[in-house]
Every structure is written in structure tokens, then in C-alpha cells.
Amino acid sequence: MTAAAIPFDSGAGNESANLWRLAWQRFARDSVGIVSLLTVLFFFCVMAASGLRLIADDWSQEAGVNFAPPAFLGPEPSATPSSPQPSAASSDAERSAAGEALSIVDPLGNVLSEIRKDAPHERQDTAIVDPLASVLAEIRKQSVGTNPAETRAATLIFGGDKWGRDVLKKTIKGTETSLFVGLAAAVLATLLGTIFGAVAGYYGRAVDDFFNWFYSVFTSVPYLLLILAIAAVLNQKGTLTVVLILGLTGWTGIFRLVRAEYLKHKVREYIQAADAIGASNARRMFVHILPNVSHVILVQLSLHVVLFIKSEVILSFLGFGVGVDTVSWGSMLNEAQNELILGKWWQLAAATVAMAVLVTAFSLLTDALRDALDPRLK
Amino acid sequence: MNDDRSVDALLSVRALAVSFRVDKATTFDAVKGIQFDIPANSTVALVGESGSGKSVTALAIMGLLPKENANVAADSCVLFGGRNLLTCSARELQTVRGAELSMIFQEPMSSLNPVFSVGFQLMEVLNRHLPLKRGEARTRAVELLREVGIPEPESRIDAYPFELSGGQQQRVMIAMAIACEPKLLIADEPTTALDVTIQKQVLELISQLQKRRRMSVLFITHDLAVVGEIADRVIVMRDGIIREQGTAEQIFNAPQDAYTKALLMCRPQMAFRPRRLPVIEDFTDAHRRTQSGTAERSRGLNDNEQIVLEVRHLAKSFYSRSGLFGKRGFEAVKDVSFVVAKGKTLGIVGESGSGKTTLALTLMRLYDQSTGEVFLDGRNISSLSGDDLFAYKRRVQIVFQNPYASLNPRFTVGQIVMEPMVIHGIGATSERRTLTYAMLEKVGLPASSFTKYPHEFSGGQRQRIAIARCLVMRPEVLICDESVSALDVSVQAQILNLLQDLQDEYALSYIFISHDLAVVKYMADEIMVMNAGEVVEFGDSDDVYLRPQHPYTRRLLASVPKGWPGAIDRRTTRA
Secondary structure, three states, X not given: OOHHHHHHHHHOOOOOOOHHHHHHHHHHOOHHHXXXXXXXXXXXXXXXXXXXXXXXXXXXXXXXXXXXXXXXHOOOOOOOOOOOOOOOOOOHHHHHOOHHHHHHHOOOHHHHHHHHHHOHHXXXXXXXXXXXXXXXXXXXXXXXXXXXXXXXXXXXXOOEOOOOOEHHHHHHHHHHHHHHHHHHHHHHHHHHHHHHXXXXXXXXXXXXXXXXHHXXXXXXXXXXXXXXXXXXXXXXXXXXXXXXXXXXXXXXXXXHHHHHHHHHHHOOHHHHHHHHOOOOHHHHHHHHHHHHHHHXXXXXXXXXXXXXXXXXXXXXXXXXXXXXXXXOHHXXXXXXXXXXXXXXXXXXXXXXXXXXXXXXXXXXXXXXXXXHHOHHHO | OOOHHHHOEEEEEEEEEEEXXXXXXXXXXXXXXXXXXXXXXXXXXXXOOOOOOHHHHHHHHHOOOOOOOEEEOOOOEEEEOOEEOOOOOHHHHHHHEOOOEEEEOOOHHHHOOOOOOHHHHHHHHHHHHOOOOHHHHHHHHHHHHHHOOOOOHHHHOOOOHHHOOHHHHHHHXXXXXXXXXXXXXXXXXXXXXXXXXXXXXXXXXXXXXXXXXXXXXXXXXXXXXXXXXXXXXXXXXXXXEEEEEEEHHHHHHOOOOHHHHHHHHHOOOOOOOEOOOOOHHHHHOHHHOOOOOOOEOOOOOOXXXXXXXXXXXXXXXXXXXXXXXXXXXXXXXXXXXEEEEOOOEEEEEOOOOOOHHHHHHHHOOOOOOOEEEEEEOOEEOOOOOHHHHHHHHOOEEEEOOOOOOOOOOOOOHHHHHHHHHHHHOOOOHHHHHHHHHHHHHHOOOOHHHHHOOHHHOOHHHHHHHHHHHHHOOOOOEEEEEOOOOOOOHHHHHHHHHHHHHHHHHHOOEEEEEEOOHHHHHHHOOEEEEEEOOEEEEEEEHHHHHHOOOOHHHHHHHHHOOOOOOOOOOHHHHHO
């Protein structure tokens, strides 16, 4: 009995505090941890709301003028709102009516009338059979909007991109994609790493050798190369592919840690005691040991979410990430590459700030989590 | 120096109070204003159970308390050589520590740095405090190793800690502590981790060094019997206060405090086997005095005992890889045979490395035996596998040594006790709870324990939980592998009483394994003495104690701490 341990032993006077609750009590005292937890929860809410199509569902709509500057900068002096579409005011009903109405504004009116004079019988035909007429009408409808009064805005809250899409909505949609990819991939990687690590560490010997061999092969290939190879093999862009790529390559670190924990725990007396009362291998592995290493796994999960969010951004930036029909922080950064030359910095800023805030908050949360779950490390 | 008593004292502790901050709101008072002197050229024993504050006192004297959460009361005073050590600067303390004050700890293995040779570590101490040349330091180091009884010190000086045995490591620690001829040596449980024969040697060494170097020793221990032969003065502490202090003769022959009396009586005696061991409450609580009488419990086997477990020529070897293809065998247990009778106890005694734990784990089938057979109720169970083995497992159970390690910290007590019933399908789901509550009551735990976690219990209570977990399976044989060794003397008495009650009630057979001869002698009908994997002596427990045949048994018996040599037989004082 060491003297220093006495106060800690007798300190737990409260009613039957479960180890998780004790950890929560320690966590609640950490103000940095609480702030980062709230920040992360905010991002989670954004992700959920966006995923449920409550917000930013119309992110692909060109709400503003091309490269609309952020609201706090004011509209760009050179760009007058109505200049790109001179005929926007005219109603499409009028326009599809062809004939006289069209000739009023048609600069080629004279030529056309010449032609018409030459072939008066044909004039009727062109108007009736024009195969592109309906398509053109559709295109006009889209570019102008159904309501003629709703013109494209000169400024947006955080500005617009090349097509005039709202950067704020893109960022929200990007949050959904990036956070989802990070979470799903981290869960997949943790699951694989935990199961492999548990089996390898618990059974040892040949099983351990096999998994170690597998692990060594995996880690001997440069990480990025492996990702590119899998991306090329799957050859299908999409969120799910990115999750698979990251999950399948990211389990190695967790595997080693969980394996080491199992090696340590399987010789502990409480596992011997479980063996003595007749507990099966699976029971000892997952009912007895797993709860005792869960804090390690939880911290790793949290750490890998951050890692995979960053990986997703890099993948999307390189063009191996999500497809063009979705938006992620990585694809935003990719677009911003070209915009930056034109001095349009807001898309870059929005994606960077969102990512930096989430990643920092998540990392601080991980630290606080580790301190709360394993106070001996401090 | 206003107290006239402290004039001839080497070290005076006055109103020492230490508290620890547990969290923002609560503090824990470890030491509550104690006062004692250590005279020059004498050995003072500080005795107390865990939580008594004895180690905190030692750390406070050395200035080694953790600064983050320890708080020493302002009027506390530790006078040494005319100055208050508690108010000294860190620089001053450094010159005092190691040179005039030094300390040895319980675990020699973790106190020595594993990556440096013992000579290097010894010379480091010498060079730090004494103006020595390079060659001189080495010569001094060799002399010191010789003085503490390390064989061939010239070659052992370059050995690394792992190459030395536990006893030798503790000798090296002592050599480091006395290297600069300190005036006061603080020894914090220096022999607790050692075997009983080694303990005797280390105790003799400390005693010799104290006399030869005319230094003082503050000897901290939980076991009063250990200090009887070496201490001049004894201080008994409990819950941060001093219960009694006086000369060793006073403490051992005429203890005044009820707690001191309890400490002396709780430890099983070699010569006397009461029906129940007295516990502290018997002394502190006037109403309970009658609980333990002077009636002796008879132990030993009759001729027509029913045999439950029979072991024939059991052996267990471990193999380690050596070289490319070779393997090197180590015989942990060699050719052991014995029988265990129903409702009786077989005691197994041996020092570390004697193979007694390997034997227990092999009986449990946690290891597979190399050769030999084990019969339970006439059935050879050493060849069982699968479902047959599973059914056998609940009939032989084990209580492990360390109650802090053998319970899953993430399970509630209810889950822990119910788990064997779940695994073996004992009782319906609704019955299991009732059975668990009944069993908790049987082992002396409140019903509220059901929803609590192991970390909320003390060592003795945890051992009760472990016993309850075994008992729900209604085993026929219960193996106790050093089950009470990690417990305080008073708690040990409670657990031993509980085990005896359970044996009487369920006719359980025990295999009681311990390094402590007195405890085994108290519990066992028959004793088996093991050394290096072999049975060196087997017989009726009284016979082995009174008429030991094998020299190893005699050596073990001679090493058992006897308390104060002149102590009167306490059987008569109690009656």
C-alpha cells in the first residue's frame, strides 16, 4: 500500500458511481473539453439538418451573380445585376409564341423577313416544327427562374462561387459530406482494428503472426499510393467509396493498440478468474476485456475522425474524392485554387475556417476525452 | 528546540498533520497531528495498517510528498539537526537527503533503475555526496556491497538489477541508502515483498548495520511481529493518529491500547489455534468480547475420511525457445501426489518459485499438466475436454491472491456474482438475483453492494466478493492461492474466520496456499511443504509444526517472525 494512493482510494464517497460517470464528472470539470464538445455537437447538428434536407438543400441553385462577393464587402462595382441577361425581363410565354413577337427584338429581323418573303409558305412550317423550341424554352426558364421578379443577388452572405452558388450553403453541404465521411470511415476502421486486434492479441501465436503479417504488408505500402490504388480499382466516385477507402486503409494503428491492450489484459487475474468460472473465449474477449479497453478505442475513434476528415479533404482536392454532384470541403478547396488567382478568396476561406474549427475542436475533445477516461496518463 | 525531550533526539516530529486534496471540495486527512522522537542510535518501528498514515509520515520527513495535492499544516515541525525540514529550501533538503537521511522502499525491483548496473547506481550516490576520485568510488561501492552481504561483490558490481534476486536487490538498495553514512535510515516496508527466509536475513542485516554504524532506523511496517526482534521503540498508528507508543517491551508485554492488543492477537499464532480468530472489533467494542474464546479448534485427519480430490504424480513443465531449434524446459512442478478429504484443508507452504501457484492453476485446468492424473470423486478429470471439462470447472474453484486485480472493474458486484450462474445456467433468471443477495449476506456484505463497483470496496471486502463468486457454483474444492496475503492483519483474521465458517457450513474442502506458515498452520489439517517444485514434507499440520523432518521446513519455521523475544504467552493474558 503506497501512501500516495490512500487519498484517491477513499475519495470516492458518492453513491455507486460507475466508471463512465466518474469519467464524465472529470470531463465536465474541463472547460476546454466542454467548449470543444459543444462545437463538435454544433457541427453534428449541422450535418444532421443538412442530411435531413432541412437546410442548404438548394445549394446547387445559382442564387447570386457569378463570384458574388460576401455581403460585408458590398456588391462589385463593375457588375450591374441585369447586364448578363438583357432579355430576362420578357416573359417566356411571349417568346415561345414566335412570329411577330420574336421579330420585334430580333436583330436578324430584316434578313428573316427577306427569307420569309422569298418563301412565304415555309414560314408557317419552321414555327411549327422547330425541334429545339421546347428545350430552349426550358433552358430559358432555368436561367431566368420562374418568377421574373427573382433576379440573381449581387451579394451573398459569404459570397458565391463561379456559378453564383451560395458559398455558405456549399460549406454546410460540405460539412455534411466531410463529417459523414470522417465518422463513417472512423467507425469502419475502428471496427476492423478492434476485431483484428482483439483476435490477434487474445489468441496470440499463429493467429497473431497472421494478423501481424497482414498488418506489415498493409503498412509497407505508402499510404497515399494505397489509397490511390483502391480508388482506381473501385473506379466509382462517391461518398461511399471514400468511406471504404479510408476505412480499409485506416485500421492499422487501432489494430496495434488494441492488440497490445489485449496482450496486457488477457494475463490479468480477472481474466484468469473468468476462465476459472468457465467463461468461453468469446465471452472473455468481448464481455470481459472489451469494456476495459473501450476507453482506448473511444479515444482512437475520435482521433481517427479528425484524421479521416483531413484525408477526405486531401482526396477530394486531388480529385479522388466525392463526385461532382456532391460538394465537400476538399472539392471546394479544389475549385478555390483557380478562383484565388482572380482574387475571389471567400470560398477558400469558408471551407478552411469550417474545417479548421471542426478539426481543432475535435482534437481538443479527444484530448479532454483521454484525460477524463484515463486520469493516470496525466 | 523548546521541548526538553528533543535534546537527545536525532529527529523530532511535532504536530505533524498532512492532508491530501481529493477534489475541489474534499480533502483527506492522512496524518492528524502526530508527535514522536527518534533517539540517536536506536531503531524505532512505526506500525500501522493500510491507511494509517505511516508511509505519509515517512514521505513528509523526507520531503517527498507530492506537491500537487499534499498539504502540510503550517504548525507542523520536523526537527533534524537543529532545523525544521519542512521549511528548508529544496537546495538544503538535497544536501540532507541521501547524506544524512536516506530511505529504502518496499519494491526493490521498481526502485532500482533497470538500465544501469548496480555499481553505477551505487557510485552515483557516492559521487553526489562525497568528494571521491573515480577509483575510490568503485572501491567504496565494492566495500558497501560486501558489507550488505552480496556474494562476490567484485563481479556483482557490474550486474544489472534483473540479474539479482529480490533479496539481493533489497541489499543493494540498503547499500545505496547507507553509502554516505546517514544518521537516519527510513525503511518503508523493506521486507514485505520478500520471502520469509529472505526477510529474516534482511532484518538481521538492518539490525547489524544499525549497531555497527551507530545510526538510527525508522522501520515502517504493517506487521507488528516483524519488528519485535529489532525495534527499541514501537509506535502504533491508526487512521492518522498515534494510538500508543513506548518501548518494545511495553508494547509487546503490556499493551494499553485496545487496537494494539488487537493487532497482536489477530495474527494467527503458531502454538495456539482458537476456534475463531479475534478481530479488532472484539477489542474496541466491549459488547463483542465473548466472540472468540480460548477453545481450540482441532485439526487433523481421521482414518476414514472421504476423499474428494486425489492427485497422482502431477508434473508441469514450461518450455521457452532457446537457440534456433532448441527448447529449454523448466520443471515448475515435479511429481506431486496428495489427497484432499471432504471438509478438510490441505495447506501448501513454499516460498516464491516453489511451484505452488502453478500447481493450483494446473488443478484448475487453467494450465494443462505435463504428466500425472487428477481424480475428482474417483473420476479422472485431467483428460477431460469440452463439455465434460466445463461441468467439472464449477466443482473446483479458486480465490486469487490480489483482490484488486481479480475482479473485473467494469462489472457491478451483482454482475460479478451472477456471472457464474449465467455461464453455468444455474437457477432461473429471477432466482439468480435472490441467490446473489443471499450469498452477499453470507459473506458479510450489505445488500447495497449489489449495484456498486469493485473500486468502491476495500481489499478485504473485495476478497469477500471473490469468495461469493466462487460459492454460487457450490464447488466441492476451493483453492485459496495466497488469498489473504495481500490483506491487513485484522482483515486477514476476518476473512480466515469467514472461510472457516463456510467450511463448517458447506463441508468445503480447501487447498490453502500461502507463504505464511502461521496462517497455513492455523487453517490446515494437513500441510505440504514445497520447495523448487518438489514436495519436501507432507503430514499432519501439528506434526509438521512440532516435529519438522526436512531441513527446509525447519529453516522456514525458524524464519517466522516471533514478535518480541521476551513476550509472554498471550493465551494466558486473555483468559
